[in-house]
Amino acid sequence: MAFDGRLLSGIGVMVAVVEAGNFVRAADALGLTASGVSRAVARLEARVGARLFDRTPRAVSLTDEGRRFYAQVAPLLQGMEDAAGEVGDAGGQVRGRLRVIADPWFARLVLAPRLADFMKAHPDLALDLSVRDTLGDMIGEGFDVAVRFGEPEPSRLIGRKLLDARIITCASPVYLAMRGTPRHPAELEGHECLLFRDPVTGRPFPWEFRRGSEVVEVKVGSRLVMNDLATTLTVCAAGFGIAQSFELGVAPKLARGELVQILDDWAEEVFPLYAFHPSRNLVPAKVGAFLTFVKGCLEAVV
Numbered sequence: 001m002a003f004d005g006r007l008l009s010g011i012g013v014m015v016a017v018v019e020a021g022n023f024v025r026a027a028d029a030l031g032l033t034a035s036g037v038s039r040a041v042a043r044l045e046a047r048v049g050a051r052l053f054d055r056t057p058r059a060v061s062l063t064d065e066g067r068r069f070y071a072q073v074a075p076l077l078q079g080m081e082d083a084a085g086e087v088g089d090a091g092g093q094v095r096g097r098l099r100v101i102a103d104p105w106f107a108r109l110v111l112a113p114r115l116a117d118f119m120k121a122h123p124d125l126a127l128d129l130s131v132r133d134t135l136g137d138m139i140g141e142g143f144d145v146a147v148r149f150g151e152p153e154p155s156r157l158i159g160r161k162l163l164d165a166r167i168i169t170c171a172s173p174v175y176l177a178m179r180g181t182p183r184h185p186a187e188l189e190g191h192e193c194l195l196f197r198d199p200v201t202g203r204p205f206p207w208e209f210r211r212g213s214e215v216v217e218v219k220v221g222s223r224l225v226m227n228d229l230a231t232t233l234t235v236c237a238a239g240f241g242i243a244q245s246f247e248l249g250v251a252p253k254l255a256r257g258e259l260v261q262i263l264d265d266w267a268e269e270v271f272p273l274y275a276f277h278p279s280r281n282l283v284p285a286k287v288g289a290f291l292t293f294v295k296g297c298l299e300a301v302v
Contacts, residue, residue, distance in 0.1 A: 010044030011073050013037055014052060018070060019099075019142045022059055062140045071139045071156055075279030078144075094289045095124035101138060101146035105229045106273065107131045109249030110297050111147075118293045125286055133199040133227070139278050145287050146276040147294060149246070150200070157276045160291070163298055164270035166247040169209075170259040174239040181262055182242075185209040185216045192241035193220035197227040207244060210268035233259070246271065248301060273298075 013030065017037065020026040027034045045052050052066035062070060102111055107129070119127065130143070138146055138157065152159040171181075175192075182188050188207070195204035204225050209216045222241075226232045229245060236243040237258045247267075253259045261267070275294060277287050 006043065007047055008077075010040050010047065011077055013040040014044055014066075014070065015074055015077055015142075017041065017053070017060060018062065018074075018140070019097075067137065067140045071278060074139070074142075075284075078284045093124055094122045094286045096284075096286055097126045097128060098145070098286045098290060099128045099130070099143045100290065101130050101132060101135065101143050101148070103148040103273075104131050104133055105246060105249065106147055106149070108230055110301055111294070114293075114297050114300070118290070121293075122286075122289060125289075135276065138276065144277065144284065145290055147273065148276070149271055149273050151272060152274055152276070157278060160275045162273045162275055162294065163248075163302065164272050166267060167244055167269040167271055168247045168250065168261050168267050169207075169242060169244050169263045170233075170236065170250065170254070170261050171242040172237050172239045173257065173260055175236075175241065176260060176262070178239075183263075185218045185263060185266055188218050188220050188242065191220070192224075193222045194232050194236055194241040194243040195220070195222040195225040196229060196232055196244070197225055199227065205244075208269050209263065209266035211266045212268070216266070248273075248298075251301075 013026070013032075016026040016030050017023060020029055023034045023037045023041075026032075027037045030037065032040075041053060048069065050065040050069070051063055052069060053060045054063055108131075111129075115127075115129075119125070133148070135146055135148060135153075147162070149165065179191060182191065185207075193207070197203065198205050204222070207218045207220050209218065224235065224241065226235070232243050233245055233250070233253065235241065237253060242262070250259065254261060275291055277283065277291075
């Protein structure tokens with residue numbers, strides 16, 4: 001395929017439509033009319049020989065071909081913009097809009113208390129933060145980077161492990177005074193255990209305990225299953241049941257005595273925290289700056 005400037009222009013319009021969500025908002029961002037944007041997209045589709053968007057009266061969404069094409073060209077286009085900015089500004093200033101997906105626990109306990117420092121350090125950057133427990137179609141939705149717990153599923157995303165978060169078991173002093181303190185995982189039978197739902201499977205996470213080469217999985221019973229870890233720990237601290245949690249972010253509650261860690265010698269299970277971004281090539285300066293910031297946040301709490 002011979003390259004011409006119209007192809008690059010059409011790709012720019014396509015990216016604007018993906019980021020804006022429809023032709024009208026994309027037109028406003030580009031200083032064009034909605035019909036002009038529609039014609040530019042139609043020309044691009046004719047150029048690449050595939051329909052890139054499904055159109056309805058209210059919204060547009062990427063087709064499968066559109067998602068694959070966008071996954072290839074969006075990072076390159078962003079890289080070109082960043083490269084041009086760095087040539088024009090020897091300081092390599094971080095700028096533009098950064099769209100981030102963050103795991104709710106990480107966002108609330110680690111990211112939010114330090115986010116003001118990041119924004120102050122980069123005054124030309126606008127941050128769009130979506131807090132959710134699923135990755136979704138990160139590329140199709142126009143996100144630049146994501147931070148979430150769990151092993152990565154097969155995809156074209158670039159995953160960087162940030163740390164292995166230790167899993168601990170805890171309860172409130174009030175609960176332990178009433179029900180006793182388990183000394184072995186098997187003693188959890190008969191206790192109220194607060195379960196956390198896996199956002200991928202929809203089922204509660206199993207309780208697994210590790211000590212050296214020993215691995216014990218306990219089928220705990222529960223009358224209460226939740227999908228928010230902060231809510232789970234609040235219920236636990238209020239005296240109802242035993243919970244498992246990432247050690248990351250729980251230290252303040254332990255230090256204040258709101259929670260007590262139990263089964264300490266069985267707490268060798270870990271759960272990874274990953275950062276994801278669309279491409280290894282031409283990683284935008286804003287993504288690099290955010291990843292550096294995240295690493296600093298983790299160093300402050302681990």
